[in-house]
Amino acid sequence: MDYATLTALEPTEFEDAANGYQSSSNMAGQAREALERQIAAKMREALEGAAATAAYDQLRNLAENFHYVEVQCGLVSTALNALAFDLRSAKAKLDAAVKGAQAEKLTVNADGSVSYPPGGDEVDGKTPEGGKVTGSARADESGAPIDPGKDANDIAGALDRQAANQHPNPYFGRAVEYADRIAQAVKEATEADELWAPKLRALKADDDLVVSDEDWIDAAKDTSGVRSGAKDYLDHIKHPPEHGSPKDNAAWWQGLSQDEKDAYIALHPTAVGGMDGLPAVVRDEANRTRLDEMRAQYQQERDAIPPEPLVKYRTLNSGGYPVQVFTDEYARWYYKHKERRDHLDAALDGMDAIQERFDETGGKKHIPEAYLLGFDPEKNDGRVIMATGNPDTADHTAVYVPGTKTHIGSIGGDLDRGERLWAESNKLSPNSKVSTITWLGYDAPDAIPDARHDKYAAAAAPHLRQFLDGNRAAHEAATGGHAHTTVIGHSYGSTVIGDATKSHTSYDPHGGALPVDDIIAAGSPGMQVGHASDLGIGSDHVWAMKAGGMGGDDWWVREGGRTVGLGGDGNIPTDPEFGAHLIRSGVQGHGDYWDDETTALRNQAAVITGSHDKVEYD
Template identity: 85%
Template sequence: MDYATLKGLKPSEFEGTADGYQTTSDMAGRARQALERRIAAQMRESLEGEAATAAYNQLRNLSENFHYVEVECGLVSTALNALAFDLRAAKKKLDAAIEDAQAEKLTVNADGSVSYPPGGDKVDGKTPKGGKVTGSARAHESGAPIDPGNDANDIADALDRQAGNQHPNPYFSRAIEYADRIAQAVQEATEADERWAPKLRNLKADDDLNVSDKDWIDTDKDTVGVRSGAKDYLDHIKRPPADGSPKENAEWWKGLSQDEKDAYIALHSKAVGGMNGLPAAARDEANRTHLDVMHAKYQEELKAIPEEPLVKYKTIPGSGGYPVQVFTDEYAKWYYKYNDRRDHLNAALDGMEAIQKRFDETGGKKHIPEAYLLGFDPEKNDGRVIMATGNPDTADHTAVYVPGTKTHIGSIGGDLDRGERLWMESNKLDPTSKVSTITWLGYDAPDAIPDARHDKYAAAAAPHLRQFLDGNRAAHEAATGDHGHTTLIGHSYGSTVIGDATKSHTSYDPHGGALPVGDIFAAGSPGMQVGHASDLGIGSEHVWAMKAGGVGGDDWWVREGGRKVGLGGDGNIPTDPKFGAHLVKSGVEGHGDYWDDETIALRNQAAVITGSYDRVQYD
């Protein structure tokens, strides 16, 4: 870029183009939502058969295309805003240099050189002549302990000062200063142009109508490239508070402009999606992008795993001469290198399909409201999925359901179904109120019953649950000015997590205290690590418990097993009368039946969720 180009540059034109791309992104987002919430739902209600299924699959592909456009155009918009920011900084330096030079009666020429007039003390009876100088840009500092660029700058500055001091015309040194400032501004603009040109060229889609896994992987690579180029642009945006509380996070987000919010969602989707206190809509938008990218990456990684060898075992002589079967060398090599990772990939992909299925069920015959993906990370051990049915930020009543032992991302579909049923029953009980039900898999649950004898899983999960609940309240208060009514429901070991959460603390609140909920409901609990309902901090009149079946059933074994290994605090479990909770009917036999349709257990949970305490059926 030369001087004339920079002088005539209007960074606002880039920002205007960025606004256009963001408008396109927003339009694509609204089109995607219309497909998910209205068109696809109506199609499922009115059409059946193979043709309907094929048409619905096409709509789903179209929805993904719109999401791809939404993400890519948002990325282009952020890139253009970052480019405009860099160019505006260079232009501002140029304009300041020109203005300062003209104030000292120096002339800036069309090529960026600076002319200076005659001046100074006469030499041999003559006033020193005027002239023209061309500036030089300084090297940028690398930040290294021994910085070649900085050293070169020091030498150049010293030479300029020496030349200026020796020159008989005092205007000469001033002209050199302004010419260098002009050259530096042009150099910085040139660097910005060279940095952004290839990044912007890369932000283009294939020439087909199919959004493939490779397209989403390319989007992720594009994001990394734009993020590296937009460092200065991001640095000028107020950063999120370090280890901030959910309330501080909410205040930070509220203080950003829409462009700044769009930039964070585009360039830091994983971080935004996991930040407690931010609006549900923002977290959902960010997590959906992360979901599509990770789904593509996992699919491609799974395809790259070699086929499992057909021959798994060979027979060798064992001790005593008896034959034993062992892995073949080929299978053993494959198994120890690929088996665990393949199982994780398959489980995570199953979980992602369950999440997509929940998205697809918006509207339809059940009239389920929109879904919000509030947390998603397939890489963390058992995986993390936090998903709401209905917007918790504006709900009158919110339920947070914490699942128990054996829950992981691959099995999350069943728990998402439970969240749907809770919403449907609550909505049926109180159709005039806004309800949101959240499935919270924000921890590593025990993988088997023997593991559930230990409190360590609950203790590790407790502060994360507290932070999420604090974030839910902060986002609700930011949206409505009040905190609404929240019911925390724990199934089996999930209730142990809740009990530990009441005793936990966080970096932003070392004293802990009562959880920000109105009611706590334990179903099939093996113990909550407290001896009495009043120890949960919200008053025993707002603690509810129920059990399934009679003596000898799987629910009985869970409860009694928890009592024996010490999960029951002082030996009490929530369904003991001396624990002090409201004991309510369930009408179910199995440990996992509390969320079956048309059950007393489901109706009782809905009654507590909606604050309809007079509708609760006691045991």
């Protein structure tokens, strides 16, 4: 870029283009939502059969296309805004230099050089002549090997000052200064152009009508590329509060302009999607992008793993007895690929379950829209937090915390439980807005022996507390109040809730009662507190139920928890001495509390909707 180009440049033109791309992104997002939450929902409600299924699959593919357009146009918009920011900075420096030069009777020429008039004390009877200087831009201060001391600019500046002091014309030194400032502005504009031109060219999709895994992987790379280039642009935006509370996060988000919000969603979907206190619609948008990108990456990685060898074992004679051992081929495959393959398979199953929940919106059951409030397949057993109905505007919200053996690969069953809780609660209170949230925000014990330890619950507790604080903060930001909130713990999940009532966070070292109105413990092995009143919300708002009778699997959970210390004598929530309301379940199995048409499900719905008079006691 040269002086003339920078002089004529209008950064607003790039911002106008950015606004156009953001409008396209918004329209694509609205089209996606209409397809998922309205058109497809009505189709599922009214039509059945193979033709309807095929048509729905086409709608789903079209919705994915719109999502891809939404993401990519959002990236282009942010990239153009970042380019405009960089160019505006350079243009402002140029304009200031030109204005300053003109104020000092210097002339800026068409090539960016600066002419200065005659002036100064006469030498040999003559006034020192005027002239023209061409500026030089300073190198950056990166401390490159050629300038390890980062003092080259200081030396160059000193030489310029020395030359100006020795020159007989006092205008010379001023001309050099302004010429250098002009050259520096042109250099910065050129660097911005060279930085963003290839990045913008890279934001070009292929010309087919199918959004493939490769397209989503490419989108993730595009995001990384734009993010690295937009550092200065992002730095001028107020950063999220470090170690801030969910209320701090909510206030930060509300204080951003729409362009700034769009930039953060486009460039930091993982951070935005996991930030407690932000609106559910925002977290959902960010996490859906991460879901599509991670699913593509995981599928590509899974496809690259060679198939498991058919022959696993060979027989050896050891001490006269036959012993089976791995074949060499299977051993190589097993130790190199099995653990990662199993993780990928589980994560892909979980992602499919999440997508199925999206697909179930509407239909004959009239299930409301889903919101993906947390998603991370990489954290140990994975993280999935998903709401049925918008918790930011709900009158009643329930947060269900699953227990032992829950992981991302099994999350489908827990999402189904959240749906049933919503359906039963909506049936009981049809004129209220209800949201039910499945919260797998922790590493649950992988097996019953692991559940003998409190360490999993202790590690999970502050995360649950922070999520609940965030749920309240987002609701207050949206409505000015908060919903009636119930937290439900199944089995070891109830232990997590108990520990959460005693936990603290980085923003709140004192802890205290959770921001909930009611607590339900289903099949609990113990909540790590001595009495219901110790949970901090009053024993009248603590509810407990159990399944089956003596010797059943639920009985073993309770007695096992008592034995290992998760709860002692009288400290299990279903012990009368604990002080909770003992409510009827009518189910036999430890996992049956959320089966349709059960007393357990109806009783949970009664608590969720605040219909305490409809609870059936045991």
